[in-house]
Amino acid sequence: MTNTNTTDQGPDIARLIDAVPTGLFIDGAWRKASGGGTLEVRNPATGEVLTSVADATEQDGLAALAAADEAQSRWAATPPRERSEILRRAFDLLVERTEDVATLMTLEMGKPLAESRGEVAYAAEFFRWFAEEAVRIHGSYMTAPNGASHLLTMKQPVGPCLMVTPWNFPLAMGTRKIGPALAAGCTMVVKPASETPLTMLALAALLAEAGVPAGVVNVITTSSSGAVMEPLIRDPRARKLTFTGSTAIGRKLVEQSAEQLLRVSMELGGNAPFIVFDDADLDAAVDGAMAAKMRNIGEACTAANRFFVHESVASEFGTRFAERMCAMTVGDGLAEGVTVGPLITEKAVGEVTALVEGAVEAGATKLCGDEAVPEVGNFLAPTVLVDVPGQADIARQEIFGPVAALQTFTDEDDAIARANDTEYGLASYFYTRDHARAMRVAEKLQYGMVGVNAGVISNPAAPFGGVKASGFGREGGFEGIEEYLETKYVAMPR
Structure with missing residues (x-):
């Protein structure tokens, strides 16, 4: 990095x-x-x-x-x-x-x-x-x-x-x-x-x-x-x-x-889920994950917070996603080539760091996130965690930083139930090649906005907003x- x-x-x-x-x-x-x-x-x-x-x-x-x-x-x-x-x-x-x-x-x-x-x-x-x-x-x-x-x-x-x-x-x-x-x-x-x-x-x-x-x-x-x-x-x-x-x-x-x-x-x-089904185009899914997670340094209410990846593709997706995250350039946003700027305050860095440390203590594994960052400024290295327990704070709270928390799932109903298991309901994302599944899952997700094979969904011509506590x-x-x-x-x- x-x-x-x-x-x-x-x-x-x-x-x-x-x-x-x-x-x-x-x-x-x-x-x-x-x-x-x-x-x-x-x-x-x-x-x-x-x-x-x-x-x-x-x-x-x-x-x-x-x-x-x-x-x-x-x-x-x-x-x-x-x-x-x-x-x-x-x-x-x-x-x-x-x-x-x-x-x-x-x-x-x-x-x-x-x-x-x-x-x-x-x-x-x-x-x-x-x-x-x-x-x-x-x-x-x-x-x-x-x-x-x-x-x-x-x-x-x-x-x-x-x-x-x-x-x-x-x-x-x-x-x-x-x-x-x-x-x-x-x-x-x-x-x-x-x-x-x-x-x-x-x-x-x-x-x-x-x-x-x-x-x-x-x-x-x-x-x-x-x-x-x-x-x-x-x-x-x-x-x-x-x-x-x-x-x-x-x-x-x-x-x-x-x-x-x-x-x-x-x-x-928000506490947006990002679901990767077993039939997903992984190239597109990784691109979408980067967009959904890292837009605005992860400091967005629509940012993907919880990644649910089918167990059959979890290892490959996690490896490829972590490689992309680790390759990002951290620094002053005005500097040429920088892709990850600082968080808004020193307090924000501390809060996100505490979520990461809590997840690791609960059994999660870091695929990246220990790379050096500038000593001056509110910087945090892009981080990917796998095997995140569902009850860890990082899976229940809005992260608001450059951290992705990955979990695995076994079937469609399981993924939908876990995606909906939050008080929030703003944005959600999922990747699949199955058109019938796309309509079925979009209808069942309890969110005001759903991205199907898309990591960026905001558009001035579209109604932006959520349900539940969003x-x-x-x-x-x-x-x-x-x-x-x-x-x-x-x-x-x-």
């Missing part, structure tokens, strides 16, 4: 960081936090401070919500075509600035630059998709069965939205919420993760440049998420809450949202805009 760590930021990086606004974006203007506080943003590959941003207080959050509430009626009345064209301009600007945005993302989050470029492309597509959906919001008309009246339905924006986005996809998880909300005619307050606020602040500036009016998109950064967001969630001016993050936090937010009976969508944790609601696809629309029924006598 080749290890590279680059700490020299250089003048271009300094220019890029200096160009990012560091204040709160409220009612179309950049301002300092009311308390004057700031929070540091660090590069996880080096530990160096990139810059500091405003640390919002409850007062700042309420000011942002007031701006969104005041702008709501005007934005809702904006013609759909105008909203569409603004989103299209935002798409064009994002694509045009791919390199700068990708570099910024790698600096604050750590993922390799190639993956950051991919996220920019993915994120931009949500603006293009919902630019097209903005002009296709429609209702219905029918005559009542008794012939006495006309029954009309119309779609109207939900109202001011509260959006909480995560650190692992700091751009795409924002555009996936902001895009449909703008298309539907909703205003919003966005709170990005404190670890990765710069990408969202840069996006806020880009949206203003694209023509989003003052007060429609407001962005607040804070180190006290609960203290700042809870008053907003309990405020009657807010009408929707959308959150991407852990199930534990999601449960708390749902409880808080009950007071105002907010419309809520939750995209929470949340509810859908983002993307035709369904995505419905999360931001209310249905009004109008009865008109004939």
Whole structure:
């Protein structure tokens, strides 16, 4: 394994960081936090401070919500075509600035630059998709069965939205919420993760440049998420809450949202199974496993967590998979050739390491994972474990790192039962050449998304979301805009 760590930021990086606004974006203007506080943003590959941003207080959050509430009626009345064209301009600007945005993302989050470029492309597509959906919001008309009246339905924006986005996809998880909300005619307050606020602040500036009016998109950064967001969630001016993050936090937010009976969508944790049947194309399965496991350094809610491999192909699959994992290059995501960047924090490295050590103590065997990594930064070697006991913590918890835990199975029903044996239900994957089995297994897996012979399933044109403890609601696809629309029924006598 080749290890590279680059700490020299250089003048271009300094220019890029200096160009990012560091204040709160409220009612179309950049301002300092009311308390004057700031929070540091660090590069996880080096530990160096990139810059500091405003640390919002409850007062700042309420000011942002007031701006969104005041702008709501005007934005809702904006013609759909105008909203569409603004989103299209935002798409064009994002694509045009791919390199700068990708570099910024790698600096604050750590993922390799190639993956950051991919996220920019993915994120931009949500603006293009919902630019097209903005002009296709429609209702219905029918005559009542008794012939006495006309029954009309119309779609109207939900109202001011509260959006909480995560650190692992700091751009795409924002555009996936902001895009449909703008298309539907909703205003919003966005709170990005404190670890990765710069990408969202840069996006806020880009949206203003694209023509989003003052007060429609407001962005607040804070180190006290609960203290700042809870008053907003309990405020009657807010009408929707959308959150991407852990199930534990999601449960708390749902409880808080009950007071105002907010419309809520939750995209929470996962524990994705990856099943390799005995008839699978192993070349394709290994490729798919690498994509499903190592996208975003394994720090993804859709990442394959539990690998169930048929006992007849387990040895060959494990060997080939481990060879690919061991060959990855660990280091600073900005360095050429790096394929595995740092984890987001030192704490994250400790948590993943503890899961690996616990599995080994329980009887698992490492096929790779002891290779050297850079001493500076939050790095962890890609790891493959085989013979993992089903009750080990690593098989029950979301790993969120570059670690694959392999188990074997004997028959289809056994694999499905074990795949479903979790409180989570976000993403799942399996490989088979049998088309009848493909339909059968897809129907039986208790997940919101299923990849059949595919290791990457996210697509702006498809509904993203889970079941059980992985949340509810859908983002993307035709369904995505419905999360931001209310249905009004109008009865008109004939």
